[in-house]
Structure formats: structure tokens, C-alpha cells
Amino acid sequence: MENIVIFYFAGTLFSVLLVAFIIYYVILHQKKVNQYNMQLKQQELNKQQALLIAVTDGEEKERKRLAEELHDGIGAKLSGLNMSLEYLTEQNVTDQNLLKDISSGINETINEIREISQNLKPSSLFSKGLNYTLLEYISHLNTKGKCLYNLYIEDIEKDISQELQLVLYRVISELLNNIKKHADATEASVQVLLTLEGTLQLIAEDNGKGFDVENKKTGIGISNIESRIELYKGTLNIDTSNRGTTIIIEIPLA
Amino acid sequence: MPLSHIFTVIEFGMLISVFVVHFKIQTKYFLIIISIFTIIAFIDAFVLKNLKTFSSVAKPIESIIFTIAALYFYYDNFKHINQDADLFHQPMFWFSTSILIYFSINFFRFLLFNTVIKESINLGNIDYNIHSISNIIANFLYGMAFLSFKWKTS
Numbered sequence: 001m002e003n004i005v006i007f008y009f010a011g012t013l014f015s016v017l018l019v020a021f022i023i024y025y026v027i028l029h030q031k032k033v034n035q036y037n038m039q040l041k042q043q044e045l046n047k048q049q050a051l052l053i054a055v056t057d058g059e060e061k062e063r064k065r066l067a068e069e070l071h072d073g074i075g076a077k078l079s080g081l082n083m084s085l086e087y088l089t090e091q092n093v094t095d096q097n098l099l100k101d102i103s104s105g106i107n108e109t110i111n112e113i114r115e116i117s118q119n120l121k122p123s124s125l126f127s128k129g130l131n132y133t134l135l136e137y138i139s140h141l142n143t144k145g146k147c148l149y150n151l152y153i154e155d156i157e158k159d160i161s162q163e164l165q166l167v168l169y170r171v172i173s174e175l176l177n178n179i180k181k182h183a184d185a186t187e188a189s190v191q192v193l194l195t196l197e198g199t200l201q202l203i204a205e206d207n208g209k210g211f212d213v214e215n216k217k218t219g220i221g222i223s224n225i226e227s228r229i230e231l232y233k234g235t236l237n238i239d240t241s242n243r244g245t246t247i248i249i250e251i252p253l254a
Numbered sequence: 255m256p257l258s259h260i261f262t263v264i265e266f267g268m269l270i271s272v273f274v275v276h277f278k279i280q281t282k283y284f285l286i287i288i289s290i291f292t293i294i295a296f297i298d299a300f301v302l303k304n305l306k307t308f309s310s311v312a313k314p315i316e317s318i319i320f321t322i323a324a325l326y327f328y329y330d331n332f333k334h335i336n337q338d339a340d341l342f343h344q345p346m347f348w349f350s351t352s353i354l355i356y357f358s359i360n361f362f363r364f365l366l367f368n369t370v371i372k373e374s375i376n377l378g379n380i381d382y383n384i385h386s387i388s389n390i391i392a393n394f395l396y397g398m399a400f401l402s403f404k405w406k407t408s
Contacts, residue, residue: 004369005377011362012384019358023351026328030341 054227061224066116073112081105122169129157130165134172138190141176147206149176150189159194159253167228168192168202174221175204175247183208183245194253200234202249210240225249256305259312263295266316269353273323276346277330291316308371313364317357324354345399352395359388 084102088095125133131153138151157165172190179188185208193201213222226236234251267288274284291312298311327350331341341347363370363381371378 004366005373008362008366008370008381012359015358015361019355022325022328022354026341026351029332034340 051227051230054223054230058221058224058227061221066120069112069116074109074116077105077109077112081109119173122166125165125169126162130169131155131157133169134190134192137173137176141180145180147180147183147185148187149179150187151191152189153192154194156192156194156200160200164200164232164251167232168200171202171225171228171249172204174225178221179204179206179208182211185209185244198252198254200251200253202247202251204247204249205244207244210242210245213238213240256299259295259299259305259309262309262312262316263292266291266295266312266319269320270323272346272349273327276327291319303368308364308367310365310368313367314361317361317364320353320357321361324350324357343402345403348395348399348402352392352399355395356388356392360385 081102084098084105088098122133122137124136134151134153138149141147141149160168172192176188176190179185183206185206188204188206188208190205191201191203193203195201222236222238229236229249229251232251234249237248239246239248270287270291271284273279294315295309295312298309299305302311303309327346331347363385367381370381
């Protein structure tokens with residue numbers, strides 16, 4: 001009988017200790033899980049903040065670029081044309097050569113305004129599609145400068161949303177703009193492919209002088225591109241040397 | 255004492271239904287479990303012992319089942335480590351903890367009650383106190399479960 005009583009109390013004591021240990025462990029574990037979840041939320045918040053800053057920064061840069069283009073390009077040209085017209089009025093003469101210059105100056109300004117307008121809102125993107133708009137953009141670039149631009153784009157319009165098409169257009173035009181302004185290249189190509197895994201792959205290559213990724217990251221719109229593709233959980237890889245640059249962007253579509 | 259046998263069956267049915275709802279167990283399995291337990295309680299009350307003794311078979315079985323169910327609840331939560339819901343705000347956590355404390359601590363009491371009570375009144379008192387303390391803790395935790403329950407307001 002005594003054994004049974006000992007068994008009873010020892011068993012109960014053991015149960016109490018075991019239950020206390022289990023509950024203590026569960027509470028400790030849950031506290032760690034809560035801490036981990038909080039860290040994740042904080043990281044997500046920081047990431048979103050960084051993204052927001054990058055997007056705002058990109059918009060600011062775009063505004064600055066537009067202001068510079070208007071001031072240095074169109075503003076300067078219109079001032080020149082105004083001076084020529086004032087000269088003609090003051091002198092009360094009809095100089096055919098000067099009138100031709102004014103006419104060509106007006107045409108140039110009109111073209112420049114059209115170019116800026118096209119960059120701001122590519123109207124053909126939604127009416128004629130991404131492929132057409134990019135081909136038009138490339139052929140326009142080929143008429144200017146020494147660099148030869150090539151474009152290969154698969155038929156992806158039906159697979160991606162209009163928002164993503166606009167992002168792709170912005171990213172490609174930013175990349176080509178960088179090549180035009182900074183790369184000093186004679187050949188450049190852009191390929192837009194759809195992989196079997198359902199990933200959109202964008203490869204931009206040039207044979208220019210390359211750039212320092214760390215120093216130029218903020219200067220030539222790479223961070224702007226990064227923030228745009230990050231919204232679609234995409235990745236950006238840059239391989240650059242003095243013999244050229246390859247930029248690979250991958251955006252999962254699923 | 256005869257009422258304790260009926261109480262055991264009702265208690266088992268009510269507490270197990272909470273786990274049945276939580277783990278989304280099919281009704282037919284719920285009915286099978288209830289039926290088997292009722293048969294065990296019946297055998298305990300009329301065949302193995304009698305109505306005037308404590309149910310020292312059905313109660314320990316009930317304790318084992320609920321201890322396993324409560325531990326399984328913890329295990330199930332550990333599996334889903336990334337879930338957003340905080341365990342401390344889940345009524346089921348407090349309910350399971352309450353069940354675990356009450357039934358595992360009293361397992362040996364339920365098993366040996368008939369023997370211990372015969373031994374001496376003093377032992378019986380200690381046994382009664384252990385049961386009462388665990389019962390108070392369990393009821394407090396049931397209260398916590400009710401507090402953390404999100405009532406639907408229409």
C-alpha cells in the first residue's frame with residue numbers, strides 16, 4: 001500500500017514538473033516566433049520604405065531631366081529664334097537665309113517637343129503595343145549618333161499586363177539612354193525573352209567602356225531601374241568591364 | 255458518486271467536441287469516439303466496478319486522450335511556425351493548456367483514487383487539495399480562453 005502512495009505522489013509530482021516544463025518551453029518558443037515575426041515585419045517595412053524612397057527619387061530625377069531638357073534645349077532654341085525675329089523686325093529687312101534658319105529651328109523645336117512628349121507618355125505603347133513602340137524607339141535611336149542598336153523581342157504582349165509593359169518600356173529606354181549617354185559604344189543590343197520557367201528575361205549588352213557599378217549606381221538610373229523591377233520581385237545583374245556591359249534583368253511572371 | 259460516472263461521459267463529450275471543431279474532425283469519427291468512451295464508462299461503472307466507486311478506468315483514459323490532444327495542439331502549432339496569429343491570443347492555446355494541466359496532473363489521482371481514499375483521511379485531504387488547486391488553475395485558464403475569444407458582433 002505504501003508503494004502505491006509513493007507511486008501516486010511521485011507520479012503526480014513528475015506530471016507537475018513535466019507539464020511545467022512543456023508549458024514553459026511552448027511559451028518560450030512562442031515568444032521567439034513572435035520576435036521573429038516582428039523582425040520580418042520590420043524588414044518588410046524597411047524594404048517598402050527604401051522602395052518608396054527610390055521611386056520618389058526616380059521621379060525627382062525624371063523631373064529634373066525634363067526641366068533641363070526644356071530649359072537647355074527648347075528654351076535656348078526658342079530664345080535664339082526670338083532674337084532672330086527681333087533682328088528682322090528691327091532692321092525691317094527680309095533675309096531669306098535667316099528665315100530658312102528660323103523655319104528649320106522651329107521644326108527642330110517641334111521635333112524635340114515631340115521626343116520629350118513621347119518619352120513622357122509613349123502613346124503608341126497601348127495603341128500599337130510594346131514591340132512596335134520599342135522597334136520605333138530603336139529605329140529612332142539608329143538615326144542619331146554612331147552606335148548601332150539592335151532589338152530582339154519575343155511576342156510577350158499577351159503574357160504581361162499593361163503596367164508591366166510600361167515598366168519594361170521605361171527600363172529599356174533608361175538602359176538605352178545610359179548606353180547613348182555614357183557607354184561610348186558602337187554596338188548595343190536588347191533582347192526580351194520569355195523563358196520556359198515563365199520568367200521574363202531582359203538582356204542589354206553594349207561594347208562600350210563600361211562603368212563602375214558601385215560609384216555609378218545612383219548616378220545613371222540603375223537604382224531607378226532596380227526599384228521599378230523590385231516592385232515585380234525581379235532581379236538585376238550587372239557584368240561590366242572596359243570591353244562592354246551586360247545587364248540581365250529577370251522578372252517572374254507567375 | 256453515481257453522478258460522477260455520468261459527469262465523466264458528459265465532460266468527455268463536451269471537451270472533445272472543442273478539439274473536434276478545432277482539428278476539423280469528421281462528425282462520424284466524433285460519434286465513434288463518444289460511443290467507445292461511453293461503452294468504456296458503462297463497463298467501468300457496471301462491470302469492472304460499481305456505481306458507488308470512483309471511475310478509475312474511464313477517467314484515466316479520458317486523461318490520456320486529452321493530454322495527447324493538448325500536446326498534439328502544441329505540435330500542430332510548432333509545425334506552422336510562420337503563421338501570423340499569436341498563440342497567446344488564441345483561445346485554443348489557453349484551452350489546451352488548461353486541459354493539459356488538469357488532466358496530466360490528476361492522471362495518477364484518477365488512477366489510484368479508490369486505493370488512496372481507503373488509506374487514510376489525511377491522504378484523501380492532500381489528494382483533494384491537489385485536485386482543487388489544479389482545478390482552480392484550469393478554470394482560470396478557461397477564463398483566459400474566453401477572454402481571448404473574438405466574439406462575432408452583428
